Amino acid sequence: MPELPEVEIYCRYFAAHALQQKIERVRVLDERILGDIRKQKLTSALRGREFARVRRHGKHLFAQADVWLHLHFGMTGDLAYYRGDDPRFARVIFDFENGAHLAFEDMRLFGVVDLTPDPDTYIAEHRLGPDPLELTLRRFRELLSPRRGAIKSLLMSQDVIAGIGNLYADEILFQASIHPRRAVGRLTAEEVKNIFTAMRRILREVIARKAVYASYPPRYLIHHREEGTRCPRCGGTIKRSVVFGRTTYFCGKHQV
Numbered sequence: 001m002p003e004l005p006e007v008e009i010y011c012r013y014f015a016a017h018a019l020q021q022k023i024e025r026v027r028v029l030d031e032r033i034l035g036d037i038r039k040q041k042l043t044s045a046l047r048g049r050e051f052a053r054v055r056r057h058g059k060h061l062f063a064q065a066d067v068w069l070h071l072h073f074g075m076t077g078d079l080a081y082y083r084g085d086d087p088r089f090a091r092v093i094f095d096f097e098n099g100a101h102l103a104f105e106d107m108r109l110f111g112v113v114d115l116t117p118d119p120d121t122y123i124a125e126h127r128l129g130p131d132p133l134e135l136t137l138r139r140f141r142e143l144l145s146p147r148r149g150a151i152k153s154l155l156m157s158q159d160v161i162a163g164i165g166n167l168y169a170d171e172i173l174f175q176a177s178i179h180p181r182r183a184v185g186r187l188t189a190e191e192v193k194n195i196f197t198a199m200r201r202i203l204r205e206v207i208a209r210k211a212v213y214a215s216y217p218p219r220y221l222i223h224h225r226e227e228g229t230r231c232p233r234c235g236g237t238i239k240r241s242v243v244f245g246r247t248t249y250f251c252g253k254h255q256v
């Protein structure tokens with residue numbers, strides 16, 4: 001499921017292939033992928049224009065072509081720039097004047113394609129919290145201090161911080177040695193700093209590895225998401241439980 005690092009990679013992919021090219025035609029192959037916009041409006045707003053720049057906030061991608069195209073990748077969203085046959089799960093396709101195409105693919109249709117006047121309006125209207133890569137430790141403390149509840153659910157709440165989902169929330173807490181159910185109000189200043197540091201380090205590290213799981217360091221929990229396996233860090237046992245409806249893995253020994 002695409003989280004911040006995957007969407008950052010899509011954003012770079014979009015920028016590398018689809019900018020400064022005239023959009024000859026927009027094809028909506030499945031209208032169920034559209035947000036609050038009609039097919040006709042999407043196609044007429046973008047036809048004849050060029051994408052000038054691309055921006056990411058949390059798990060959202062925005063591409064400016066006068067108005068802004070907004071993409072959310074849901075569970076199985078992806079981008080493909082290609083010539084020739086359309087990909088099997090293409091839902092919206094941008095045909096460029098140079099003969100190439102950019103497809104928004106989404107097998108399961110949980111993603112969204114729509115337009116927004118500008119990303120800041122979208123972020124405000126949808127009450128998205130700040131992007132973790134633009135946060136300072138001070139701001140992170142301010143975001144957590146009025147909150148109640150378990151740290152894992154807060155890390156995944158898009159109105160607190162935008163971009164972290166189940167997989168990276170588990171990874172951050174594993175590397176910061178914090179139990180996923182720990183109450184935010186009971187974290188020490190040092191522990192909040194450890195979470196912040198782990199969050200930034202992990203996001204940067206995985207983006208640098210192009211979000212390809214197999215290339216992540218062996219010490220990452222992501223390679224050990226199986227109940228009963230040995231913790232790569234302390235030799236404890238990896239446990240599985242359900243926290244707020246999401247399957248959660250953690251070390252029963254070093255995460256406290």
Ligand SMILES: [Zn+2]
Binds near residue numbers: 231237
């Ligand atoms: Zn451990």
